[in-house]
Amino acid sequence: MSHKIAQTSQLWYNFGMSKAHDHHHSDSTLHPIDAFGIKRVSLSSIRIERLENRIHPLVPFPHKHDFYQLILMTAGSGLHHIDFSTYKITKNQLFVMKPAQVHTWHLKGAQGYVVEFNRDSLHGMSTHALDMIKQLDFTPDALTFKTQEFEQLKTVTKLMMEEFMAEKEHLDLALRGYLMAFLIQVLRNSPIGKQAKSIDILDRFRNLVEDNFKHEHRVEFYAKELKLTPKALTMQLSRLMGKAPRQLIQERCLLEAKRYLAYSALPIADIGYELGFEDANYFTRFFRLHEKMTPAKFRKGFYE
Numbered sequence: 001m002s003h004k005i006a007q008t009s010q011l012w013y014n015f016g017m018s019k020a021h022d023h024h025h026s027d028s029t030l031h032p033i034d035a036f037g038i039k040r041v042s043l044s045s046i047r048i049e050r051l052e053n054r055i056h057p058l059v060p061f062p063h064k065h066d067f068y069q070l071i072l073m074t075a076g077s078g079l080h081h082i083d084f085s086t087y088k089i090t091k092n093q094l095f096v097m098k099p100a101q102v103h104t105w106h107l108k109g110a111q112g113y114v115v116e117f118n119r120d121s122l123h124g125m126s127t128h129a130l131d132m133i134k135q136l137d138f139t140p141d142a143l144t145f146k147t148q149e150f151e152q153l154k155t156v157t158k159l160m161m162e163e164f165m166a167e168k169e170h171l172d173l174a175l176r177g178y179l180m181a182f183l184i185q186v187l188r189n190s191p192i193g194k195q196a197k198s199i200d201i202l203d204r205f206r207n208l209v210e211d212n213f214k215h216e217h218r219v220e221f222y223a224k225e226l227k228l229t230p231k232a233l234t235m236q237l238s239r240l241m242g243k244a245p246r247q248l249i250q251e252r253c254l255l256e257a258k259r260y261l262a263y264s265a266l267p268i269a270d271i272g273y274e275l276g277f278e279d280a281n282y283f284t285r286f287f288r289l290h291e292k293m294t295p296a297k298f299r300k301g302f303y304e
């Protein structure tokens with residue numbers, strides 16, 4: 001299996017792959033964004049198009065982007081790979097792709113819609129609208145709807161598509177209105193929707209982890225930054241997410257470790273150092289404890 005990450009400054013990012021990794025790749029050439037004809041979106045753009053036009057993606061290998069991509073599946077079969085989890089295409093399904101997630105898919109006869117936007121797309125709307133986008137970060141990657149609820153979501157999506165294609169006056173305002181209606185339907189079917197009043201602590205913790213997980217693994221650090229005791233933070237996150245903060249920090253480190261192992265040529269010791277493990281042996285023990293295999297075995301198995 002050959003894997004590449006596109007290298008650009010805005011929409012797609014390279015994990016440091018180079019010709020040093022040729023023993024894993026038949027073609028190690030990095031691809032600039034212009035080679036794919038991807039239209040750069042403005043800061044607050046909302047885009048929607050038919051999934052049929054994206055079955056053969058412009059970037060035909062694992063990649064990530066810095067915007068949300070919600071994929072409404074109305075027909076088809078296949079597999080969708082998102083950050084080392086594989087989802088089988090099923091009926092009445094929606095994929096919720098968050099910024100920086102690495103994904104690729106293998107679809108057959110797929111039909112549906114692709115809705116793309118970023119964290120600023122509802123800027124200027126109500127605080128509730130902004131909170132809805134925050135909630136997406138804690139929504140499962142794949143959601144399955146009951147038939148009636150899926151039809152309601154599909155109706156909103158069709159209207160958004162018609163508005164996007166017509167390009168009439170007040171297009172941006174209309175799209176933001178439809179996007180809000182779309183997100184309401186999504187979050188009503190997401191477990192996190194029931195915790196909407198507590199989204200602030202989740203969002204602040206997630207942002208702190210994202211900014212610091214490579215060099216700070218202690219729960220005490222995050223609790224202090226959030227002006228909570230470690231016990232209070234543990235209680236809140238355990239109630240809201242079913243996981244303790246220590247587990248969430250470790251999961252973020254493991255995800256980044258897998259990304260480096262799968263998509264970069266960095267030596268394992270350097271990956272450990274990049275993630276805050278000064279001792280390579282400690283990084284290997286940490287990885288093996290959680291993944292039941294060594295980093296070297298994980299890297300080798302990914303390309304077999």
